[in-house]
């Protein structure tokens with residue numbers, strides 16, 4: 001394939017996965033003059049489904065490079081403030097978005113993916129749905145992807161955007177680490193008519209006595225999520241536990257906490273409830289690329305949801321990788337991409353892991369946390385101190 005390209009730079013790309021990283025990578029590759037084709041197992045149209053996700057200013061800045069930021073903002077609502085409290089109702093601190101940057105936007109996870117896929121399709125990116133990547137062969141001058149329907153595709157490079165359980169990651173490094181369980185089970189969704197007042201663009205986070213609860217209300221709609229500490233994970237039990245039983249467990253967990261958790265849970269329906277999922281991260285993926293194949297997004301750097309940064313980092317890496325491929329042949333591009341990304345993403349993954357420990361604190365640790373956190377937030381969670389995370393931009 002690249003025999004036709006004397007510069008040695010890639011001209012075509014297979015993009016595996018059409019979640020967050022995939023469509024953004026495809027738009028950025030196209031902008032870089034490389035023709036992408038996205039392969040995704042699931043048909044589009046999950047729109048309003050999934051729990052709420054927030055996209056921070058740095059993620060929106062990355063999307064702006066490919067002209068996909070406006071669509072995402074239109075699909076969500078602005079939530080520039082976070083207020084953190086204890087289970088007793090004591091406010092531990094507040095964080096405001098940095099002035100001059102786009103405010104954090106909240107939207108259903110499915111709506112984020114749908115908006116990015118729509119923007120990519122409008123820009124002429126080709127998608128093939130019903131395609132699950134199985135393996136790849138690097139011929140030395142091209143890469144051939146194999147799908148579970150026994151079809152193949154060939155291009156100059158292959159970008160693995162297939163999420164935390166990446167098959168592309170496994171294909172370039174069979175010894176790659178598996179996702180790590182954080183000790184928390186995640187729940188979330190939307191509920192209508194909870195009676196909780198509009199929070200005016202604020203997310204409230206409550207470090208409860210037994211579990212963590214987050215909520216934001218716009219009009220009649222409440223976006224919410226909960227993190228329930230469960231030390232010993234039994235995946236089959238999580239999968240087999242039904243909606244009613246989870247609701248009963250969550251009600252018990254939040255029974256003694258200040259705040260509207262019980263009021264919100266009362267209005268949650270099975271339709272507005274994303275399935276319970278063990279929260280995971282992958283703190284260090286040793287191999288990000290091999291030959292003509294590279295990883296981005298959760299496949300390379302999966303942070304647990306506590307960072308509120310996974311989707312933003314996926315968008316950043318997508319743009320940065322395409323920028324490197326624009327200027328360099330694949331091997332050098334992949335090295336340059338990793339050099340510019342690894343420290344930043346692993347720092348954010350590590351910070352989220354520390355937050356997870358606070359969420360799963362026992363009674364004594366929780367008392368210390370509640371006493372120390374106001375001081376910590378005042379000193380270290382100021383807009384200036386978090387600018388490295390949120391004011392980050394990529395010069396295209």
Ligand SMILES: Cc1cc2nc3c(=O)[nH]c(=O)nc-3n(C[C@H](O)[C@H](O)[C@H](O)COP(=O)(O)OP(=O)(O)OC[C@H]3O[C@@H](n4cnc5c(N)ncnc54)[C@H](O)[C@@H]3O)c2cc1C
Pocket residue numbers: 016017018019020021022039040041042051052053054055056131132133134161162163164166167186188277296297298299302303304305308309310311312313314
């Ligand atoms: C409960 C929860 C809450 C979260 N909240 C936030 C938040 O508020 N803010 C934030 O920024 N991040 C949040 N995240 C993290 C965020 O969702 C991820 O970091 C982000 O989706 C990563 O994007 P990705 O494209 O790398 O992976 P994904 O979004 O997982 O997309 C991977 C895609 O690859 C496809 N795929 C999988 N296997 C294959 C295969 N073999 N072949 C082809 N395609 C395949 C999948 O179908 C999927 O479409 C949250 C995550 C969870 C679990």
